[in-house]
Amino acid sequence: xxxxxxxxxxxxxxxxxxxxxxxxxxxxxxxxxxxxxxxxxxxxxxxxxxxxxxxxxxxxxxxxxxxxxxxxxxxxxxxxxxxxxxxxxxxxxxxxxxxxxxxxxxxxxxxxxxxxxxxxxxxxxxxxxxxxxxxxxxxxxxxxxxxxxxxxxxxxxxxxxxxxxxxxxxxxxxxxxxxxxxxxxxxxxxxxxxxxxxxxxxxxxxxxxxxxxxxxxxxxxxxxxxxxxxxxxxxxxxxxxxxxxxxxxxxxxxxxxxxxxxxxxxxxxxxxxxxxxxxxxxxxxxxxxxxxxxxxxxxxxxxxxxxxxxxxxxxxxxxxxxxxxxxxxxxxxxxxxxxxxxxxxxxxxxxxxxxxxxxxxxxxxxxxxxxxxxxxxxxxxxxxxxxxxxxxxxxxxxxxxxxxxxxxxxxxxxxxxxxxxxxxxxxxxxxxxxxxxxxxxxxxxxxxxxxxxxxxxxxxxxxxxxxxxxxxxxxxxxxxxxxxxxxxxxxxxxxxxxxxxxxxxxxxxxxxxxxxxxxxxxxxxxxxxxxxxxxxxxxxxxxxxxxxxxxxxxxxxxxxxxxxxxxxxxxxxxxxxxxxxxxxxxxxxxxxxxxxxxxxxxxxxxxxxxxxxxxxxxxxxxxxxxxxxxxxxxxxxxxxxxxxxxxxxxxxxxxxxxxxxxxxxxxxxxxxxxxxxxxxxxxxxxxxxxxxxxxxxxxxxxxxxxxxxxxxxxxxxxxxxxxxxxxxxxxxxxxxxxxxxxxxxxxxxxxxxxxxxxxxxxxxxxxxxxxxxxxxxxxxxxxxxxxxxxxxxxxxxxxxxxx
Ligand code: ADP
Ligand code: ZN
Ligand code: ZN
Numbered sequence: 001x002x003x004x005x006x007x008x009x010x011x012x013x014x015x016x017x018x019x020x021x022x023x024x025x026x027x028x029x030x031x032x033x034x035x036x037x038x039x040x041x042x043x044x045x046x047x048x049x050x051x052x053x054x055x056x057x058x059x060x061x062x063x064x065x066x067x068x069x070x071x072x073x074x075x076x077x078x079x080x081x082x083x084x085x086x087x088x089x090x091x092x093x094x095x096x097x098x099x100x101x102x103x104x105x106x107x108x109x110x111x112x113x114x115x116x117x118x119x120x121x122x123x124x125x126x127x128x129x130x131x132x133x134x135x136x137x138x139x140x141x142x143x144x145x146x147x148x149x150x151x152x153x154x155x156x157x158x159x160x161x162x163x164x165x166x167x168x169x170x171x172x173x174x175x176x177x178x179x180x181x182x183x184x185x186x187x188x189x190x191x192x193x194x195x196x197x198x199x200x201x202x203x204x205x206x207x208x209x210x211x212x213x214x215x216x217x218x219x220x221x222x223x224x225x226x227x228x229x230x231x232x233x234x235x236x237x238x239x240x241x242x243x244x245x246x247x248x249x250x251x252x253x254x255x256x257x258x259x260x261x262x263x264x265x266x267x268x269x270x271x272x273x274x275x276x277x278x279x280x281x282x283x284x285x286x287x288x289x290x291x292x293x294x295x296x297x298x299x300x301x302x303x304x305x306x307x308x309x310x311x312x313x314x315x316x317x318x319x320x321x322x323x324x325x326x327x328x329x330x331x332x333x334x335x336x337x338x339x340x341x342x343x344x345x346x347x348x349x350x351x352x353x354x355x356x357x358x359x360x361x362x363x364x365x366x367x368x369x370x371x372x373x374x375x376x377x378x379x380x381x382x383x384x385x386x387x388x389x390x391x392x393x394x395x396x397x398x399x400x401x402x403x404x405x406x407x408x409x410x411x412x413x414x415x416x417x418x419x420x421x422x423x424x425x426x427x428x429x430x431x432x433x434x435x436x437x438x439x440x441x442x443x444x445x446x447x448x449x450x451x452x453x454x455x456x457x458x459x460x461x462x463x464x465x466x467x468x469x470x471x472x473x474x475x476x477x478x479x480x481x482x483x484x485x486x487x488x489x490x491x492x493x494x495x496x497x498x499x500x501x502x503x504x505x506x507x508x509x510x511x512x513x514x515x516x517x518x519x520x521x522x523x524x525x526x527x528x529x530x531x532x533x534x535x536x537x538x539x540x541x542x543x544x545x546x547x548x549x550x551x552x553x554x555x556x557x558x559x560x561x562x563x564x565x566x567x568x569x570x571x572x573x574x575x576x577x578x579x580x581x582x583x584x585x586x587x588x589x590x591x592x593x594x595x596x597x598x599x600x601x602x603x604x605x606x607x608x609x610x611x612x613x614x615x616x617x618x619x620x621x622x623x624x625x626x627x628x629x630x631x632x633x634x635x636x637x638x639x640x641x642x643x644x645x646x647x648x649x650x651x652x653x654x655x656x657x658x659x660x661x662x663x664x665x666x667x668x669x670x671x672x673x674x675x676x677x678x679x680x681x682x683x684x685x686x687x688x689x690x691x692x693x694x695x696x697x698x699x700x701x702x703x704x705x706x707x708x709x710x711x712x713x714x715x716x717x718x719x720x721x722x723x724x725x726x727x728x729x730x731x732x733x734x735x736x737x738x739x740x741x742x743x744x745x746x747x748x749x750x751x752x753x754x755x756x757x758x759x760x761x762x763x764x765x766x767x768x769x770x771x772x773x774x775x776x777x778x779x780x781x782x783x784x785x786x787x788x789x790x791x792x793x794x795x796x797x798x799x800x801x802x803x
Pocket of ligand 2: 508509510511512513548549550551552553
């Protein structure tokens with residue numbers, strides 16, 4: 001038998017399966033989708049069996065054999081194998097990358113070097129023999145830490161031992177030590193016979209006698225009995241108990257938030273939406289719905305009921321939520337409803353925790369997965385519904401290879417299972433709304449808030465006027481006044497700043513010099529906490545200069561408005577206010593997110609100040625005021641989606657206020673109050689925004705009217721990168737149809753990162769049948785030749801941003 005194996009060697013120019021012989025002993029067990037260890041050149045690598053066949057087109061005598069089976073059961077189902085193939089083609093990625101992205105990181109290969117002793121009898125070195133202690137196989141690292149590498153080398157030369165690379169696939173199953181206590185009679189017999197001076201053991205035997213026959217965690221036993229390991233070991237040796245290791249799951253710490261009441265009846269609009277979805281599930285129809293509902297309209301309730309329906313049919317559900325650790329409220333709503341049937345997968349979990357959640361899914365022990373982007377690959381085998389909440393979020397697009405969009409994968413999987421997809425959002429992406437308008441997706445609309453609350457009253461504050469009136473603070477007079485009123489009434493305020501805490505820069509007031517990163521073409525950002533400047537592209541750090549590096553003026557100071565600066569201003573304006581700040585700096589620690597949100601929900605602060613991360617999912621009854629300190633920051637990005645992102649963000653943020661009984665109020669501070677993205681976000685007027693933005697996209701030839709593909713080149717040498725980019729562009733122009741537009745090569749907006757210069761070509765097209773083929777050819781040139789010249793090239797079909 002022959003197995004086709006995709007090997008774990010990307011960067012190899014040829015991206016295809018390799019044939020391996022299946023040894024007789026494995027023939028009965030081997031299956032598609034299991035991992036194997038195979039020889040590849042001089043190395044041993046991990047591979048995935050993608051097909052089994054009787055004959056090879058190659059000379060069978062020359063084929064190598066599979067060394068070892070890593071799994072006994074497939075870790076990738078037939079469906080996911082097909083999906084990975086599709087994914088590799090769609091995103092122009094290596095098939096190995098498309099396979100690996102489907103599995104938790106803990107299951108990817110780790111490679112380790114081993115010493116294999118072939119002729120132990122010929123070793124004449126006493127120290128080395130002592131080190132080996134009779135072992136035939138020892139990790140090279142162990143020899144290294146003892147300084148024995150030279151000896152190893154010498155024996156290797158003499159052919160006494162070999163150094164072998166092994167795939168180390170300890171998939172981290174967590175085990176705990178359980179102590180099974182013997183019967184009362186056994187324990188009594190031991191007590192009768194034991195010497196009276198073994199006081200500690202007697203004490204433990206008595207303790208055990210009270211718990212005869214029970215099974216208890218070793219850790220617990222020691223804590224409760226106050227006994228030490230050695231004593232436990234002695235009594236086990238006497239037969240007072242047996243021990244065993246049992247496999248357990250790591251339980252990620254679940255945030256404890258207040259329960260949300262389960263609504264008794266759906267609103268009319270919710271019911272219409274749910275009925276449409278149920279119709280699709282009952283008819284096993286792969287239909288994609290766009291659920292467009294204003295913030296607080298009860299979209300989540302629709303998801304929950306649709307899932308319930310699917311589970312009742314014995315099927316499973318996949319729910320994607322952007323950056324899930326950021327919305328503990330969301331996960332707790334699912335856990336409340338479906339209890340232990342829910343697995344949660346997000347970036348905040350450790351590799352081991354992720355692996356455990358994955359296994360629960362694979363073993364069918366859970367029926368619902370709520371997770372971030374990669375949960376779209378959940379190894380369910382009877383999917384009944386797939387939901388993407390906040391479908392417009394750019395985090396659904398993976399930025400590394402394979403550069404896939406979770407929405408496309410969701411639709412692909414739904415076609416396999418004949419099940420619906422729900423894309424939910426208050427501010428759908430233009431792409432999705434355009435598809436819904438054309439009838440490609442089915443549009444479902446929720447126009448009213450579920451509890452019939454009014455949308456919050458939104459005021460746009462013109463900061464230019466404030467400046468004219470002599471107010472140089474980050475707070476306009478109306479917003480400051482509104483905060484003051486909340487503080488008096490004991491209600492809560494959320495203040496939103498679309499910038500990271502340290503995103504201010506250092507500027508010379510005399511000559512205008514901005515301190516830049518020596519490796520990247522970008523200004524360094526100021527960290528107040530330790531008075532340092534950092535580059536957030538390459539990690540370079542330096543002290544804040546005392547004088548200008550250009551003109552030596554000492555009038556050099558930081559500039560800008562980060563969350564830290566905002567916090568200081570709040571302290572000045574409202575010294576009595578209790579403030580919680582949430583940004584990358586204060587939430588770096590695991591669990592800090594939940595902790596801060598919990599504190600706020602428990603009323604331990606008056607003001608929550610934060611970045612993007614507080615725009616979503618916050619749902620606390622006492623929030624009656626939301627302030628956006630600077631709405632312009634996303635508006636002026638060099639990106640065709642800038643207006644769309646601003647509209648989405650403003651709508652999301654406004655949706656945080658007045659979701660319950662108390663009415664809400666929102667202030668948006670901006671230097672461009674007349675911009676339609678801000679003007680229309682005020683009243684959540686999605687459709688007029690959609691129409692205006694579509695007109696702009698049509699005029700400038702951007703998606704969804706055109707598709708775009710971004711090809712980026714980087715190299716240490718500016719001339720070389722320009723040269724390769726030029727070659728690439730000429731190749732594209734020569735092979736694509738004349739209607740396709742190729743912009744560039746141009747320097748990227750951030751033209752140097754980590755000492756590598758960046759160039760790019762943008763391909764714009766409506767219909768380009770030769771695109772995939774042409775790009776594949778370009779990639780082939782790159783992989784076989786260009787890469788050797790130190791170039792990196794990436795191809796991103798439908799990039800989230802183009803700078
Ligand atoms: P969305 O996901 O659209 O922002 P949610 O599903 O979170 O909206 O609903 C907003 C609030 O309204 C929640 O507190 C939810 O419990 C409540 N809610 C949802 N549907 C109903 C309903 N039919 N009747 C009463 N309350 C509801
Ligand atoms: Zn200067
Ligand atoms: Zn840098």
